[in-house]
Amino acid sequence: MRLLIAVLAAVVLAPLAAAQTPQLTGRIDVDPRVGLLSGDLCVRGTSGASTFLLNRGLNIRGVRNAATSQALSFDGFYNAQNRGDATPYAVEGDAHEGFCVSYVGAFPVYRVDDGERAANDWKGQIAFDGRTVRAAEQTRFYPVPIDAETGDELDQLAYDIEINCARCRSIYWSGAAPVRGSRARFASDTPRMLLLYAGDFPFTSVEGAHFVGASVSPAAANTIRTGLRAIEAAHEAYLGAEMIDEPSMLSFAALGGENRALGNNTWGFATWPTIASDGRMSFDAMAEGGPPGRLAPGRERYLAHEMAHHFFGARYTPRGPLRWFLLESTAEFLASRAVRTMQGEEAYMALLRDYARQSPAEVVPLNQPASLGGARERDQRRCRASDFGRTRAIAATRGCYLCFVPRARAASRRERG
Structure with a gap:
């Protein structure tokens, strides 16, 4: 596994060849109360x-x-073959100089605060909870161009976007400072995966770090930021690479799913530099449970996983069936490795040992897979986690079976022997 990490780290750290940066410009209109989202966005530089x-x-x-502005015909609406959630x-x-797409959609609104629940929720869902809208890059709420030569999804784009959010009090765009009000404009020459969170929610900014969706005290903000810096140091030391951004934290309400409820944080994801956690918990609650001034061990591990997506997810985005x-x-x-440090x-x-207990009876070594088995996008969306002491990656891809279980079983045998 160390060899695999070394190879991937070399890819992450390799200088990129000069290329034109894809750009997204235009306007998005959204109304969280009724589940409407529309856009008029242009893609250039592809x-x-x-x-x-x-x-x-x-x-x-x-x-x-x-x-x-000449109208262009397009195909794909008849007998559509979806790719993931898009x-x-x-x-x-x-379309050599770029193209613009005008679109609109209406989505179910689940008023979570009134007890309404969906069957499930996942990162690829455009989610309306009656107070807010949440749309991460996996939803493809903006047109994502596909490279004509490689077939890669160019989902990291520079942008200049105007957001109009009816009856909203706050608007957050990942990688930027949140804005109070119903209108905001966000612009950056740095290509990013995009995330929109807008509606009625509080936020606090502390020295460039943003706590979005719930309240936070100065002491809790300091505890969380201290924990994030310690994780950052562990990742940087192991990979020999610096993290580019300080993460911002988002606390949101999941629409549904097993063990998911307000005040209960069991699920999260990263759209770098945003780390999003469900339950709409206060950040003070997230900072509790550890030694004075330090996060609880399970929280450290969870955040270490999400921060690792800075390297594997943002700076290096795998393609194909092993994604x-x-x-x-x-x-x-x-x-x-961060837990060890x-x-x-x-x-x-x-x-x-926890990985070993959750492993199947038969484990295929990393260099001997005959098929991809359960490593599919469907399994990622069905990922369950009852608490932070359980691995999320095993449920998602079985990847950690291959990475950890032989070592864990060997350790268990040594202890028994």
Whole structure:
């Protein structure tokens, strides 16, 4: 596994060849109370990409040339073959200078505060909880161009976006400071995966770090930031690479799912530099349970996993059928190394034994997989975690079976022997 990490780290740290930066410009309108989201967005700088992904719940009004505004025909709406949570569309005509997409969609509103619940929730869902809207990059709430040569999804884009949010009090765009009010404009030349969170919620900014969606005291903010810096140091030391951003924290309400409820944090994800956690818990509650001034061990491990996605998810984005394996197993491996550094050898070995207890009877070594088995996007969405002491990557991809279990079983045999 160390060799795999070393190879991937070399990819992460390798200088990028000069290339045109994909850019997204335009406007998004949203109303969290009634579940409406519309956009008029233009994609440029893609070297002639003419295929894009858009959330399957969004209906296209029209596509036009970004330079001339001439209407362009497109295909993909009939007998659509979805890719994850999105539908691929092909622009027919001259899109060399870029294209613009006008679209609108209506989504169910689950008033979580009144007890309404959906069957499930996942990162790829455009989620309306009656107070807010949450849309991460996996939803494809913006047109994601597909590279004409490689087929890669160009989901990290520079942007200049205006957000109009009816009856909203706050708007947050990942990588930027949250804004009070119903209108905001966000612009950056740095390509990022995008996340929108807008509606009625509090936020606090502390020296460039943002706590969004729930209240936080100065003491809790300091505890969380201290923990994040310790995790950052552990990851940097192991990989020999610096983290580029300080993470911001988002606390949101999950629409549904097993063991998910307000005040109960069992699920989270990262759209770097945002680490999002469900339960709409106060950040003071998240900071509790550890020694004075320090996060609880389970919280450290969870945040170490999500922060690892800075390297494997943001700076290196795997493609193809092993995508989820590489994303989740590498993140969990780095989290385990952070646990070893921060909490000691005993905590690390306990973690390995936990992997072994949850492993299947037969474990295929990393160099001998005959098929991808359960390592599918479907399994990622079905990921369950009853608490922070259980591994999330195993449920997601079985990747950690291959990474950890042989070592964990060997450790267990040594203890018994």
